[in-house]
Amino acid sequence: MKIIRKLAIWITILLIAGNIGYRLGSKNTDVSFSQEKKLLVNTSTPESRDIDFSLFWDVWGRLEKQYVDKSKIDPEKMVYGAISGMVSAIGDPYTVFLPPKENEDFKQDLNGSFEGIGAQLGSKEDRIVVIAPLKDHPAEKAGMKAGDWIIKVNDEETFGWSVPQAVNKIRGPKGTSVKLAVAREGVNEPIELTITRDTIIVKSVAFETKSSQKPECVTPGVVERSVNCHSVAYIRLSRFGDQTNDEWNQAVAEIRALLSENKVKGIILDVRNNPGGYLQSAIYIASEFIKNGVVVKQENSDETVETYSVSRVGNLLEVPLVVLINQGSASASEILSGALRDHDRAQLVGETSFGKGSIQTPEDLPGGSGIHITTARWLLPKGDQINEKGIKPQFEVKSATDAAALDPQFEKAYELLTASK
Numbered sequence: 001m002k003i004i005r006k007l008a009i010w011i012t013i014l015l016i017a018g019n020i021g022y023r024l025g026s027k028n029t030d031v032s033f034s035q036e037k038k039l040l041v042n043t044s045t046p047e048s049r050d051i052d053f054s055l056f057w058d059v060w061g062r063l064e065k066q067y068v069d070k071s072k073i074d075p076e077k078m079v080y081g082a083i084s085g086m087v088s089a090i091g092d093p094y095t096v097f098l099p100p101k102e103n104e105d106f107k108q109d110l111n112g113s114f115e116g117i118g119a120q121l122g123s124k125e126d127r128i129v130v131i132a133p134l135k136d137h138p139a140e141k142a143g144m145k146a147g148d149w150i151i152k153v154n155d156e157e158t159f160g161w162s163v164p165q166a167v168n169k170i171r172g173p174k175g176t177s178v179k180l181a182v183a184r185e186g187v188n189e190p191i192e193l194t195i196t197r198d199t200i201i202v203k204s205v206a207f208e209t210k211s212s213q214k215p216e217c218v219t220p221g222v223v224e225r226s227v228n229c230h231s232v233a234y235i236r237l238s239r240f241g242d243q244t245n246d247e248w249n250q251a252v253a254e255i256r257a258l259l260s261e262n263k264v265k266g267i268i269l270d271v272r273n274n275p276g277g278y279l280q281s282a283i284y285i286a287s288e289f290i291k292n293g294v295v296v297k298q299e300n301s302d303e304t305v306e307t308y309s310v311s312r313v314g315n316l317l318e319v320p321l322v323v324l325i326n327q328g329s330a331s332a333s334e335i336l337s338g339a340l341r342d343h344d345r346a347q348l349v350g351e352t353s354f355g356k357g358s359i360q361t362p363e364d365l366p367g368g369s370g371i372h373i374t375t376a377r378w379l380l381p382k383g384d385q386i387n388e389k390g391i392k393p394q395f396e397v398k399s400a401t402d403a404a405a406l407d408p409q410f411e412k413a414y415e416l417l418t419a420s421k
Helices: 002-017 054-066 075-088 099-109 161-172 245-258 279-289 330-340 408-416
Strands: 096-098 111-114 117-125 127-133 149-153 179-184 191-196 198-201 203-208 231-236 265-269 294-300 305-309 321-325 347-350 358-364 368-380
Touching: 002 294, 054 075, 054 099, 075 096, 075 099, 096 099, 096 161, 099 111, 099 161, 099 368, 111 305, 127 294, 149 161, 203 245, 231 245, 245 279, 265 294, 265 408, 279 330, 321 408, 330 347
Parallel strands: 231 265, 265 321, 321 347
Antiparallel strands: 096 368, 111 198, 117 127, 127 149, 149 179, 179 191, 203 231, 294 305, 294 368, 358 368
16 A cells, blocks of 8 residues: 555656656647657655645545455556546646556557557547548548547447547557447437558658549540639648658659649648648748748747747748648648738638647656646737637638539639639
């Protein structure tokens, strides 16, 4: 008992007094584990704290003595559970304690390869919401959509779960299955999805030249056209991960070659269902299009404000640009879209974005566990907050309800780029 008591107090002191780790973003946003700082721990009781743990130990003792199945008394799990409860009592779905396995899973999320269903999750109103299913991965193939609410995982209710809890339950080895019940706007009954997990390898940047998919542009032999059918450079940016900048540079090199030969008339940057990633990558890509100035501001808990500005000389500063966003565009993709809008560098087309504008500082704790604490929030260059509001596009266009139909958001972006060409 004394050993466990010391462990619990020591971890509690860490959570109360610790100011360690490195300034990063959240699971859905801007994270980097490139610089790990040494852990300095004060193992003495903080003098300024007058905390009575007698009730805690009273309950602990009763469980140890009275609970019928002694095999389920796991001191480590009980300590982790107590810490999780303390952190969740704040009421912020993004301030969370992570036991070792969940902490390790989090660190793997942005390295581009893991096993699971291929969906980015968030939390709203104590519910787990799908920010974005990843293209061509099991969740999307099974019919999952951005905005779906996951209400059950393998028949277990998810109300009150944190995002890491949900990820831990849903993720699993390749070839195994998970059963999800999802609620969807406009559908009266829950939708049952059984999804077979697979290896998720995510390429963050995909580039191609595209034209309108209207009949005038795709039907062979048509001479008289009611729309311009020029080609545009279409960039699908699905995340901001470890390899994004290198993949981006490759796409930009191809686009510059096409521009020099007048083979494309502008760029459509698609960040729909992009759940976010590294802040540094969002700034890097914003700098491709913006000459100078602020990309995003960070408002800290002590009311100080940090400014992140254009970081380099871009190669596409004068190229016409339209950005596609939707309710699955979150965090770093909202920072990029908002900066391009505020600098009058791009027009936004689609639907209001997710609204993930808070910043979490992940900190590693002893034994492999971790904690994420909301320490700041993002402000766009003109001062607008993203968090819980999202970004409203200048041109609101609903997505297609039929997968086989034309993409009305793309068609609107294409129209804006080519109308005067």
